Amino acid sequence: MKFSGKAWKFGADIDTDAIIPARYLNTSNPQELALHCMEDADPEFPQKVTPGDVIVADKNFGCGSSREHAPIAIKAAGVSCVIAASFARIFYRNSFNMGLPILESPEAAADVVTGEQLEIDLSTGTIVNKSRNLTYKAQPVPVFMQELLAAGGLIPYVMKHLSSSE
Amino acid sequence: MAMTITEKILAAHSRLKRVEPGELIEVDVDFCLANDITAPIAIERFRQAGAKKIYDAARVALVPDHFVPNKDIESAAQCQILREFAQEHKLPHFFEVGRMGIEHALLPEQGLVLPGDVVVGADSHTCTYGGLGAFATGVGSTDLAAVMITGRTWFRVPASIKFVYHGTLAPWVTGKDLILYTIGQVGVDGARYRSMEFTGQVISHLSMDQRLTMANMAIEAGAKNGIIAPDECTRAFVEGRAQRSYTFYESDDNAVYEQVINYDVSEIEPQVALPHSPANSQPVSSLDKISIDQVVIGSCTNGRLEDLRAAADILKNRRIAPGVRCLIIPATQTIYRQAMDEGLFTIFLEAEAAISTPTCGPCLGGHMGILAAGERAVATTNRNFVGRMGHPESEVYLASPAVAAASAVLGRIASPEEL
Numbered sequence: 001m002k003f004s005g006k007a008w009k010f011g012a013d014i015d016t017d018a019i020i021p022a023r024y025l026n027t028s029n030p031q032e033l034a035l036h037c038m039e040d041a042d043p044e045f046p047q048k049v050t051p052g053d054v055i056v057a058d059k060n061f062g063c064g065s066s067r068e069h070a071p072i073a074i075k076a077a078g079v080s081c082v083i084a085a086s087f088a089r090i091f092y093r094n095s096f097n098m099g100l101p102i103l104e105s106p107e108a109a110a111d112v113v114t115g116e117q118l119e120i121d122l123s124t125g126t127i128v129n130k131s132r133n134l135t136y137k138a139q140p141v142p143v144f145m146q147e148l149l150a151a152g153g154l155i156p157y158v159m160k161h162l163s164s165s166e
Numbered sequence: 167m168a169m170t171i172t173e174k175i176l177a178a179h180s181r182l183k184r185v186e187p188g189e190l191i192e193v194d195v196d197f198c199l200a201n202d203i204t205a206p207i208a209i210e211r212f213r214q215a216g217a218k219k220i221y222d223a224a225r226v227a228l229v230p231d232h233f234v235p236n237k238d239i240e241s242a243a244q245c246q247i248l249r250e251f252a253q254e255h256k257l258p259h260f261f262e263v264g265r266m267g268i269e270h271a272l273l274p275e276q277g278l279v280l281p282g283d284v285v286v287g288a289d290s291h292t293c294t295y296g297g298l299g300a301f302a303t304g305v306g307s308t309d310l311a312a313v314m315i316t317g318r319t320w321f322r323v324p325a326s327i328k329f330v331y332h333g334t335l336a337p338w339v340t341g342k343d344l345i346l347y348t349i350g351q352v353g354v355d356g357a358r359y360r361s362m363e364f365t366g367q368v369i370s371h372l373s374m375d376q377r378l379t380m381a382n383m384a385i386e387a388g389a390k391n392g393i394i395a396p397d398e399c400t401r402a403f404v405e406g407r408a409q410r411s412y413t414f415y416e417s418d419d420n421a422v423y424e425q426v427i428n429y430d431v432s433e434i435e436p437q438v439a440l441p442h443s444p445a446n447s448q449p450v451s452s453l454d455k456i457s458i459d460q461v462v463i464g465s466c467t468n469g470r471l472e473d474l475r476a477a478a479d480i481l482k483n484r485r486i487a488p489g490v491r492c493l494i495i496p497a498t499q500t501i502y503r504q505a506m507d508e509g510l511f512t513i514f515l516e517a518e519a520a521i522s523t524p525t526c527g528p529c530l531g532g533h534m535g536i537l538a539a540g541e542r543a544v545a546t547t548n549r550n551f552v553g554r555m556g557h558p559e560s561e562v563y564l565a566s567p568a569v570a571a572a573s574a575v576l577g578r579i580a581s582p583e584e585l
Contacts, residue, residue: 013354013443017551021558022530025203026233026240028210040553060355063388064551065530066290066304068207088388089359090290094306154308155211162216 001101001122001146003080004130005052009114010041012058016065016091020073030076033069037077051078054120056112058084062091071098081120083127083138085109096145099153103127105138112136122146168418170326171395172361175301175415179284187325187424195225196283196410198313201269201526202230204288206247207307212314220255221317227259227278228252229269232526237533267498267524270294270382270466274374275498277407281396281414286313291466291548293389296381297374298404299396299414304385324390325424326361327352328417331368333432338582340476341376342468342546342566344368345383346437348429350447358388360424363417368431369394374403375472382467383548386444436581438544439564442552450569450581460543461486461574462555463567464495464522465529468546471501473567478510480571480582481517487577492519493535499524519574531555537562544573 018041020033027033038045038055055061055074061084062070071094074082082095085106095102101122108127112118116131125140141149151157167184169177177185179193200208205228220226228248233241252260259278266272270291273279281299285292288310295302305319313319329348349356362384369377377394384392396414404412438453440446463469463477474496486492494514496502502524505511514521527534529547537543537560545555550562563579572582 015549015551017530017549017554021553022203022232022532023536023553023556025530025532026238026244028207028244040551040558043558060358060388063354064290064385064549066288066292066306067203068288068306068308069203086355086358088355089390090304090306093309097306097308155214155311158215 001149002120003052003054004117004119005054005080006050007054007056007112007114007116007118008045008049009112010055010057013060013063014041014057015063016067016070019062019070020067025067025069028069030072033073034076037073046077049077049079052080053078054118055079055082056109058109059086061087063088066090068094068098071095071100075100083108096148097154099149099151101149103138105136108136108138168420168422170361170363170417170421171299171393171415172301172326172363172391173323175282175284176321176323185323187323189323190320191323192318192320193284195286195313195317195319197225197279197285198287198310199227199229199269199273200288200307200310201232202234202241202244202248203232204307204310206244208288208311208314209247209251211308211311215311215315217315220314223255223257226257226314227273228257229261229266229272231266231268231524232530233532234525235263235523265499268466268469268526271470271497271501274298274378275500277404277409280404280408280410280412281400282412286310286319290385291382293384293392294378294382294466296384296391296393297377299394299400301391301393303391324359324361326363327357328363328365328423328426330426330428331366331431332428333368333430335368335431336435338436338568339431339434340566341372341379343434343437344431345380346439346444346447346564347434349383349387349445350437352387354386354443354445355388357384360389362387362389362392364392364394370397373472374399375470378470379467383444386548436566436569438569438579439550441550441561441563444549444564450579453579456542456579458490458544458573458578459541460535460537461490461492461570462495462528462535462543462545462547463570464497465526465547466497467548468567469495469497469501471504473546474501474505474510476567477571478513480568480575480585481519482513484517484575486518486574490574490577492574493522493528494519495522495525495527497524528555544570544579546570
């Protein structure tokens with residue numbers, strides 16, 4: 001899987017309340033949640049983000065609550081991929097379950113700045129910074145995990161397997 | 167091969183003789199839970215997957231506790247999804263308003279989660295049950311849906327960090343202060359993906375309420391679980407409430423830890439975590455005079471009976487400072503009743519505090535005590551992230567019930583020593 005888009009840089013320990021504040025959790029409608037994505041970290045983010053954009057953050061992205069609304073909101077906002085130096089564990093698992101591609105790359109997290117154009121290849125784990133012609137390494141995403149992401153998450157992936165084995 | 171308590175519980179539930187950190191295992195789940203925020207998505211996934219039956223209806227709890235009593239039409243609709251699903255699947259553990267409590271106070275109290283269990287919950291503070299000697303961890307709604315269908319889930323076995331607490335607790339220092347201090351030392355990702363095992367003389371002498379408080383906040387250090395070996399205190403707590411059989415596990419003397427961290431608690435004073443991170447903990451005496459607008463005493467962290475008693479000890483024959491709102495939220499109906507029977511409500515009402523029905527409410531900025539821009543609260547809750555209790559420009563300071571109550575009386579962040 002390959003993506004390209006503009007980077008939005010965030011700091012360390014971005015918690016799930018910053019990704020989607022609990023005050024909006026009286027719904028699980030993805031489009032409604034997308035309207036408030038990253039609002040408490042950057043109030044204008046929902047207006048500024050364009051389809052395909054990439055969130056780049058420092059360590060421990062997604063710490064805090066177990067709300068699946070966090071990866072749902074990011075995905076529905078049009079973000080193609082999240083790159084961070086590291087991820088909190090529940091968010092990490094939820095992202096794959098939701099079909100939101102994520103990559104760990106301390107190298108990219110330390111260097112990329114907002115506005116730079118990135119090209120990402122999940123199968124090789126390479127992140128190319130087109131704006132400065134630099135390449136960063138990340139752990140590649142195994143094929144079955146890419147299929148899971150392409151299917152749109154764990155449940156559609158499992159259903160696809162069920163129907164093909166019938 | 168020596169194992170930690172966490173490794174032993176995981177091995178027993180994956181039918182393996184032993185497990186090692188890093189190993190991927192599939193485990194049997196003893197109990198699972200979700201609330202009014204996370205269950206609607208889990209139920210949607212359950213249906214989407216074409217599932218018809220829950221693996222064991224007696225091992226699932228649905229607890230509407232976050233935005234209840236329903237705060238608006240949308241929340242009412244979320245709760246309705248839980249209610250209908252509970253009826254459809256004849257769930258014996260659906261807890262309606264009037265019979266409910268905050269999930270992590272309620273389930274131990276009802277004897278539904280027990281020592282030696284593997285518990286997964288679609289709520290990050292599921293780690294609370296580690297206070298009973300269970301392996302308990304938070305997952306997302308999709309993982310929870312899979313557990314409801316199969317009764318199993320997969321984990322990577324976490325490496326363990328052993329925290330040893332020595333010495334004697336100073337007056338007013340509680341489990342809340344120990345965990346705030348610990349998170350302050352290791353940071354919000356200091357135990358990321360790890361098991362935090364709380365041990366030592368000091369822990370052995372902690373009450374169950376305080377053990378649950380400590381395990382509750384393991385997630386704030388990024389941990390997969392927090393755990394305390396069960397002992398006589400645990401036995402006294404679970405006897406008479408356990409709704410299933412249970413097992414006591416303990417770490418082997420020569421179990422392998424990634425790290426062993428020793429703290430002399432004699433040096434620790436009541437802690438306050440400043441905005442906007444639970445790791446910003448500071449000794450209360452080191453703080454300037456910080457004026458406050460609101461105090462919240464409650465939540466899955468500190469809404470148990472002992473917490474209310476601690477608040478009442480401070481508030482007795484005193485008044486909440488002018489200009490301060492003090493909200494007291496007993497965590498379950500049973501705690502509410504006990505607090506009332508003990509006369510704590512009279513103390514709270516005479517102090518001019520407000521008493522609420524059980525709800526997570528203000529802890530996550532849901533309802534029942536939201537902050538305006540520029541307002542500041544002292545709360546016995548677990549998170550002080552930006553916007554956590556309301557407006558993104560409001561502030562939350564985390565502390566124990568005694569510090570919160572003393573702050574309510576003095577109208578600024580204060581130590582009980584100052585009264």
